[in-house]
Amino acid sequence: MNVIRAVGRLWLVPVTLVAWEIATRAAGQPFFPPPSATLARMGEMWLSGPPAHLLLTEQAMSDFGPSLARLFAGWALAAVLGVAAGVAIGCSPRLSGYLDPLIHLGRAVPPPLLVPFFLALLKLGTPAQLATIVFGIIWPILLNTIDGARTVDRQHLETARIFGFSTAQRLTRVIVPAAMPKIFAGLRLALSLALILLIVAEIFAGSGGLGYRLLSAQRTYLYADMWGCLVVLGLLGYLLNSAFLLLERRVLAWHRSARQTT
Amino acid sequence: MLEITDLVHSYGSHRVLDGVSIRAAEGELVCVVGPSGCGKSTLLRSVAGLIRPTGGRVLIDGQPVERIPDNLAVVFQDYSRSLYPWMTAANNVALPLRRRGLDRRRRRDAAMAALDQVGLADAAEKYPWEMSGGMQQRVSIARALAYRPSLLLMDEPFGSVDAQTREDLEDLVLRVCAHHGMTTLLITHDIDESVYVGDRVIVLTRSPARVAADLPVDLGESRDQIATRQLDAFVRLRAEVGRLVRGGSPTPTVLEKH
Ligand SMILES: Nc1ncnc2c1ncn2[C@@H]1O[C@H](COP(=O)(O)OP(=O)(O)OP(=O)(O)O)[C@@H](O)[C@H]1O
Numbered sequence: 126m127n128v129i130r131a132v133g134r135l136w137l138v139p140v141t142l143v144a145w146e147i148a149t150r151a152a153g154q155p156f157f158p159p160p161s162a163t164l165a166r167m168g169e170m171w172l173s174g175p176p177a178h179l180l181l182t183e184q185a186m187s188d189f190g191p192s193l194a195r196l197f198a199g200w201a202l203a204a205v206l207g208v209a210a211g212v213a214i215g216c217s218p219r220l221s222g223y224l225d226p227l228i229h230l231g232r233a234v235p236p237p238l239l240v241p242f243f244l245a246l247l248k249l250g251t252p253a254q255l256a257t258i259v260f261g262i263i264w265p266i267l268l269n270t271i272d273g274a275r276t277v278d279r280q281h282l283e284t285a286r287i288f289g290f291s292t293a294q295r296l297t298r299v300i301v302p303a304a305m306p307k308i309f310a311g312l313r314l315a316l317s318l319a320l321i322l323l324i325v326a327e328i329f330a331g332s333g334g335l336g337y338r339l340l341s342a343q344r345t346y347l348y349a350d351m352w353g354c355l356v357v358l359g360l361l362g363y364l365l366n367s368a369f370l371l372l373e374r375r376v377l378a379w380h381r382s383a384r385q386t387t
Numbered sequence: 388m389l390e391i392t393d394l395v396h397s398y399g400s401h402r403v404l405d406g407v408s409i410r411a412a413e414g415e416l417v418c419v420v421g422p423s424g425c426g427k428s429t430l431l432r433s434v435a436g437l438i439r440p441t442g443g444r445v446l447i448d449g450q451p452v453e454r455i456p457d458n459l460a461v462v463f464q465d466y467s468r469s470l471y472p473w474m475t476a477a478n479n480v481a482l483p484l485r486r487r488g489l490d491r492r493r494r495r496d497a498a499m500a501a502l503d504q505v506g507l508a509d510a511a512e513k514y515p516w517e518m519s520g521g522m523q524q525r526v527s528i529a530r531a532l533a534y535r536p537s538l539l540l541m542d543e544p545f546g547s548v549d550a551q552t553r554e555d556l557e558d559l560v561l562r563v564c565a566h567h568g569m570t571t572l573l574i575t576h577d578i579d580e581s582v583y584v585g586d587r588v589i590v591l592t593r594s595p596a597r598v599a600a601d602l603p604v605d606l607g608e609s610r611d612q613i614a615t616r617q618l619d620a621f622v623r624l625r626a627e628v629g630r631l632v633r634g635g636s637p638t639p640t641v642l643e644k645h
């Protein structure tokens with residue numbers, strides 16, 4: 126049943142591909158290579174390596190490796206900073222009184238504008254790139270964590286007080302778990318933003334990686350390469366989101382079930 | 388053991404408790420019954436140290452309650468928000484025991500023993516949302532038991548379960564409180580329940596709450612859902628409490644006996 130339903134939902138994908146193929150072939154524009162050519166180029170670039178390396182080429186390693194490392198490092202860093210700061214701010218009305226205006230100001234700054242600033246402040250390459258990613262994606266994590274920590278059920282907190290939980294217990298066993306559904310929503314949004322900012326950072330603040338490949342392909346009129354990068358970025362975003370949903374489903378099993386029963 | 392003297396509390400200018408004095412001896416189960424909204428929860432929260440009353444004094448074992456005492460446990464009415472849904476029953480029960488300085492194994496053992504006492508040994512690994520309301524409330528009681536408080540506070544603990552479960556839980560509380568010799572303050576708006584469960588029934592007046600009467604319950608130690616409720620003494624006391632809750636004045640005959 127599930128298979129049939131999945132197929133039912135996926136039929137639009139091949140139809141679109143075929144339509145695109147026909148349209149691009151008919152148009153014959155170099156800027157719009159047919160999907161088949163793009164796919165062939167992608168295989169050539171990234172998947173024609175030795176079987177020992179799972180067919181991955183050297184170029185695949187140098188394109189994906191650093192990009193994925195940056196993506197995850199930036200995301201993890203933003204997660205740690207955002208959750209820690211968010212819990213602290215959410216638990217302290219005084220702190221949030223001071224910081225709320227700053228947070229909303231910071232959030233309103235478009236992150237790409239800060240690339241030059243980070244470049245001046247930090248070294249070209251990884252530090253400036255990470256700073257760009259972290260600064261760009263931390264907001265949904267921070268704001269959601271603050272909201273989650275602020276809206277913990279009063280009775281959950283009173284129970285913690287009655288039974289004399291230590292500060293650490295209160296944070297790790299009550300506040301963070303209670304805020305987890307909101308934290309996860311923030312983390313998921315941040316993950317999709319991270320992919321965007323990764324490309325921004327790689328285009329403006331370094332060499333190597335998918336973003337750089339995309340830029341150089343475009344500059345050298347290698348349109349099939351460029352489209353290959355776009356496709357792979359789309360796929361990457363889709364995969365990351367799916368993987369994250371799986372994780373979320375496991376971690377927040379209590380949340381989904383609790384909501385279904387009450 | 389518990390001495391509440393002239394407790395006064397106002398929310399802003401709205402006076403809720405107006406000089407409430409209640410005493411409970413060691414091991415006694417005192418029921419507080421009063422009309423809805425009269426300030427019962429406020430009373431309990433003052434005793435627990437969750438709010439600072441406007442006036443009056445609460446002593447537990449001779450110690451004034453300033454912060455939340457560490458020999459006190461609370462069972463709230465709303466079990467669905469009292470247990471942590473992200474933890475299994477056993478972990479919910481075991482979590483407060485860190486404070487008792489028990490290591491992981493002994494916390495676990497104590498939690499299992501308490502769950503066993505409330506008849507939930509099999510449900511230790513279940514999450515709250517996998518359990519019925521009555522089961523959740525039993526976990527909540529097990530958590531209080533495992534904590535080994537000398538004072539147990541219960542705020543309408545059976546207010547949101549069905550009648551059959553309610554009777555089972557009443558018997559459970561009677562059994563475990565007697566077994567552990569815990570002093571218990573049980574708040575309820577159910578007149579029947581207060582008489583059935585209590586060693587003493589305190590009736591509060593309509594808001595602002597004062598003590599309308601303090602009635603000893605002469606029904607013996609062991610109680611039975613059917614037999615006890617048929618006793619003349621039970622019926623008379625229930626009628627008396629009912630009259631008082633509705634704002635009537637005490638009947639001399641009932642008071643004269645003591
Ligand atoms: N935090 C609060 N702030 C202001 N007023 C409050 C607060 N808590 C309770 N009250 C008011 O105090 C009065 C007594 O409330 P309380 O919850 O103590 O009554 P109760 O006897 O427990 O009621 P119930 O039988 O409905 O549980 C009510 O009129 C209520 O509106």
Ligand SMILES: [Mg+2]
Nearest residue numbers: 427428429542
């Ligand atoms: Mg109440």
